Structures are given as structure tokens and as C-alpha cells.
Amino acid sequence: MSFLDVMNVYPLIGVLLFIVLSPLVGGIIFGIDRIITARMQGRVGPPVLQPLYDIFKLFEKEKMVIHESQNFWIFGYLIFMIITGALFFGGSDILLVIFALTLAHVALILGAFSSGSPYAHIGAERELIQLMAVEPMIIIAAVGFYEVTGSFNTLDIISSGSPLILVLPGIFIGFVYILTVKLRKSPFDISTSHHAHQELVRGLNTEFAGSTLGMVELAHLYETAILLGFIFLFFGLAAPIIGLIVVALIYLIEIFVDNATSRVKWGLMFKSCWIVTAVLGVVNLMALYLI
């Protein structure tokens, strides 16, 4: 029985593998990220599993919240992020995946707004701008997948006969461009950042402490797995090994860009994301109709 038959009969396998493995995989990716960053700065860097130690530690700390509703929203963020991944890796409708992903971020933004802190407010507003900046490109990517494969289901998209990147190169590059925003990497880490711990206090994450912050970090690990899975869709099972290599390469490029650039203003981030979407994404879609 091939991989596709197994996934068609038991979609829960993909869901379970996602829920169990992606925190580990995401943690290792972030650990490698931190080591490479440290090496680029002439340092040794932390152990590979450091991001996971950080999350375990956060769950050991005292629960400290401004507002009970904060915990509710952040728990919602984590749950919706897991649902997003479950839909994605279970081979479900990619539009549903995008809506669930947006819903998860809306929960995060409401959690930050509910604290009333000025720093969290600025972070939440900036996160809203980030959402607005990236959302069109993600939806265009889904439409592009549909135009080529005739289906919105991730299982049908991944099992397409030829790698989708051959007909969707513009959408691929546009998606990689907005990936920097989604992964919270410089120059587009305007709502909160992994490295800059002292800027705008901590932006979006300012008022989250202890296990609440742990849940935010955990959800980010899940999100990274989903986004890298999204990149893999452009190659699918037609070229799986090239796909994995490209996913690794793109993450590596993100790390280099993260270290080599300084943060831009929100206006530039917003405009450049929409221009890239309009030029690369829309032109690629129009070309699909002509072919």
C-alpha cells in the first residue's frame, strides 16, 4: 500500500504525527536557528534543544495573568493552531486551513489586547498589520494550487503529478517573501521578535508570563511546521527529496536574512508584501489562465 492509500484511509495518522512530532521538529529547527545565529555573531550558542527547555521552564513558573480572559484567548490560539495543522496534515481543505490559521492569530491578538498594557497594544496592532500584509499572498497560493490541481484538498495537491513550482514560480517566491513575516524574522519582525528582547519591551508577548507564554511559544513551533509544510506543497510527492532540501535551504536563507538585516518600518513591510503579492502572485495567476 502506498503512502497515498494509507493517508486516504487513515487521515488521522497525519494528524497524530503532526501533534506529536512538530513540537520536537520545530524545537530542533529553532535550536539550530539559534546556534547558526550565534556562530554568525562569533559565539558558541545554546544546546540544540534549548527552545524546548525554555518552553518546559515556562510551564514550571508561577501563573501570572492580568486578566483571566488572557488565558482563554491564548489557549484558543494554541488549540486553533493545532486544528490548523490537523486539517493541513490530515489532507483537508486548504481554505479551511487558512481560515483556521487566521482565527488562531485573531485569538492571539485579542489575548494581547485584553491585557490593557500599552506595549501589548502596540504589539497587537502591529500583528494585525502583519496579518493584513500576508493574508492575500496565502489565499493566492491556495487559488494557484486549485487552478493547477483542480482541488483544494492538501492530499490532492501534494499528490499532483508534477511539482507545482514549475507552473507556480511567482507564487512560490511571493510565499517565501511573506514567510519572513510569518516566522517573525527580521526585517519583518515588527510585532514581536525572537532575538530583540528589549524592543517595545516585547511587543505582542509583553503581558504573557509563565505557562501562557509557554503556550504562545508552543503554538509558534506548530505554526513553523505548518508553514514549512506549505512550502513542501510546491514540490509534493513528485519531487519529495528536492522539496525537503528546498525547505531546509529556505529556512537557512531566512536565518541569514534575519541576521543580516535591520527591522523596517511597518509601512515598508506592508507595502512591499502587497506589491510582491500583486506582481508575483497575481501575474502568476493570470499566466495560469493563459497557458
Place this chain on the structure above:
Amino acid sequence: MAYITKSPWIIHYDASSCNGCDIEVLACLTPLYDIERFGIINTGNPKHADVFLVTGGVNEQNRPVIKNIYRQMPKPNVVVAIGACALSGGVFRECYNIAGGVDKLIPVDVYVPGCSAKPEAIIDGVVKALGILEKKREAMKKEAGN
């Protein structure tokens, strides 16, 4: 082994220090000492921090600030006083505007002497603080169990 000793995040506050000790604290983050090897990150947010580093003698203006930062740190946490001024007020202890050492306001767990304290001494102090952090964590766990 508690994970808290593997990822202690620090917050650093300059209570009217001459900046000598502050430069040494930040020197710990540079490639030469690289305390991120031990998972230590310098945060700017008391709510994310586990270790509170205070430098300088406390004057009347930053008295409420120090108390505020300490209250905003989730338990378990530790306080490390760095440099002669943070320990006792140092050469400024007789001044009318100096309250004295940090321990006049909040409980201090580790004292790192020196003027200014060497980065090696600061790292040593933070490592000592980690032992205390783990004990506090265990005490917290027992309390929660009861």
C-alpha cells in the same frame, strides 16, 4: 533536574550605578563569555525573567522601580546584587539620597562583590543563583502539593 536551571532568563536594572558594573554585565553576553551557551537570555521584561540583576546603590527615585520589577517577576525568581554599591551603597552610602544596598528593599539571594565586578564573578554569581532557583522551585512544588 528542573528545567528552570537550564533556561534562566535575566533582567538587568541599573539603580544609579556608574555604568561600570553594567558594562561588565553586558560583557557576559559578548562572544568572549557568551552566556547564551547556558540558555541565559537578557530580557527587557520582568514578566519573562527568572533572575534579577541589580547594579548600583539604590537612590530614592528608583526605590519604587526596583520594588515594582521584583513584584512583576513570576515565582520562582532570584535576585543577584552586583558590585560594591548594590551590596551596601559603596562609596555613596553616606549620601543623603542613597538608601543603601539593594537588600534594604527586596530580598537578595546572591551578592557579587567588586568595583566593578568582573564578568567571571558575575557568571559565578548567576550560577550560584541557579542552585537557589532550583531549591525555590522545589519548595514551591511542595507547597503546591500540600
